[in-house]
Amino acid sequence: MQKIKTDSDIGIKEDILKKIIYDRIKRIDRYGHTQGLTIPDKRQYPVIPFGRAPFIITEIKRCSPSRGNIAGGMDIYLQAEKYVKQGSRNISVLTEEQYFGGSLSDLMTIKARFPQISILRKDFLLDEADVDVSYRAGADAVLLIAGILDDVTLRLMYDKTKELGIAALVEVHSLEELERISVLEPEFVGINSRDLVSFNVDILTPVKLRRHISWDARVVFESGLWEFYHAYFASSSGAAGILVGEALMREPERFEGLAAGLSAGQRTRAEGQSFWQYLMVRLEKHRPLVKICGLTREEDVAFADRLGADLLGFVLADSPRRVNRDFLSTIGRTQAKKIGVVVEGQGISIEDAVALVKDGLLDALQFHGDEPKERLMSLDIPWYKAARIEDVSDMDSALAYNSPRLLIDAKSEHAYGGTGKSIDDSLIDYAKTKTSLWIAGGLSPDNIKNIVRKYNPELVDVSSGVEESPGKKDKAKLKQFFEELFDAAL
């Protein structure tokens, strides 16, 4: 059992995870590991293999500390039935009582009704007795959260699952935790995109961590996945499966789109490293990612690539920097990935832009206009959203696209077409609390060092600031831009 004992040990009020565990320990003291329920001494159902296709773990979750009430009075039996009808073969049942409104009796009810479905017990399990009770109650798999267990306890619980013949989904959310579990080499590794302290969801977290897994694991991307595109993104980035809670609790019909996304992603995966995997590898350099945008000349493309740009941007919308398919076909192989910048209704249709990616002329799209979210969420090519941000509500509506990253256009006074406005510091600070910063607009060799030092962005995007005239890059400025970036990191 973990060593969190007194109220003062709980300390920081925000650390919800500690509170959950503390309260759970108190309830175990009072009611035992069985939650005061009668759990059969002998398991009554055969163990069903966990992780059969389609590997979408559909979750039963009434409420949560981060999302509040999701489906309070819901009949969980009916919900499970909906999942099964949609084709689910793996159901996660949250059994934590106080914060998630669950119970072991939910798990037993669902197992009794659907004995052919593999059931994951999702709880803050703390010792071997928890594993044993889960098994007897009918769980086919248990969640073991590395972040709340010490190495010895984790090992004992993991061994217990092996002894009982059920699966363990070992959950991590940091590199450190991943290293800790590597001695176990678990078959199923869950990587949680939700930071359990801040509640922020970054769906790139599993992409970042996954490549550090040195054994043959089946990785499950957890949290914040709602749409076809999310499932596509996860599976093209190496997910064997996904765990989906809120989206399916609210709309079980989403299952079909998620399953289609998983299959689409598998096809992409066969073609090699995904766009997002590439970016997460490049991120390990000691400077922000760099996108050089508005390229119109082959020599500039080659030079930006040689300087180490991570992304090369090509404007497909109406603009003095607009390029066409013919131009893109003349570009040779580059180290950097190629991005098409699209503004809905200007110069190119979404379909034609998507075709450029599918034909291998581009690697991903950046959507800079008012494209309908549903449209983008059904695309099976990599994309991210960009938006010009003037106030918090702009920011929130851009964030609502739920794209893996959001590029915010800073509209500074140096911006091409100068608006005379610069993005508010407080707005950037606000953005930083929500997402990793991808920043564009008004950047140049003169200001980049300060901006990087001040905001530590994950990606910087420059176009006019490194030009001699629209579309024509200035080699000296380009070179200086990179030099300043390296300087900033010193």
Ligand SMILES: O=P(O)(O)OC[C@@H](O)[C@@H](O)c1c[nH]c2ccccc12
């Ligand atoms: O509702 P979402 O965003 O789809 O997230 C589901 C799942 O990942 C989340 O419920 C979860 C992942 N790990 C946990 C550990 C404990 C409680 C809950 C969780």
